[in-house]
Amino acid sequence: MELMITPWLAEPGLVHFLIVSALLLSLGLMAVLSRRNVIMVLMGVELILNSANINLIAFSRYTSLSLEGQMIALFVIIIAAAEAAVALAIVLNMYSRFNTVHLDEIDSLKG
């Protein structure tokens, strides 16, 4: 077993990058689910987007996806930038209306 695992560890390949992105995805999921500050949730979403980007670029390096993967990652970054700008404007509006950014206290739509 040890003989098999040592050369696998010494050569970082596709699976290594995929595992790093899986760890980042679950940490982002954790931030989205367990934190109640809107901006913390937003940071968790950014982390999830980045983990998806690592996947795309790792596939573009090691499989026949080639440069298309980098192209998709570029568009993901563009959309993440637009999302962050709009989301922070919404957060500022929310803060001026409810005077809080705590998600559990913003429940006026709750039946």
Add this chain to the structure above:
Amino acid sequence: MDLTAIVFYLFSIVTVGAAAIMVFSKNIVHSAFALMFSLAGIAVLYVLLYADFIAATQLLVYVGGILILILFGLMLTEQAVTQKFKAVTVNMLPASLLAAVTTVLLVYAYATTSWQMVMPEERSETVYDLGILLMSDYILPFIIAGVLLLIAIVGAILMSTRLTAIKNEEQ
């Protein structure tokens, strides 16, 4: 162990460790700064994957743009006197369970799948090829992304200025 492996492991640990600090830190400003280290580590991973242009974009857009925006939002919305940037955590058990299950399932799936790999192409740079692709096959998504960014910025400015206009009227 060659240099690539050492750099990979060093910056994977930086990235994942900073992300963990971001998620579990009690102080939200510390979280934002931990996110900065995480994003910079991801940029190094992109360089290791021969994606030089994406790495530069990551540093410019994420570390230089989105993170500053997040810090601005943090400073403008936090009631610094009363709450002192304290974060509230809820659903800790279900969230950590779901995260652990996600990690285990994904790692299992990644490790057991036999990926159809090709020999990695040795590229010196990707900027030229990306530019050609952007102006030929991806011209429509490129234009749509430009329009989307314009709409997003106009919308963000509109929402923020309406906010101050309402406040001024109240005074």
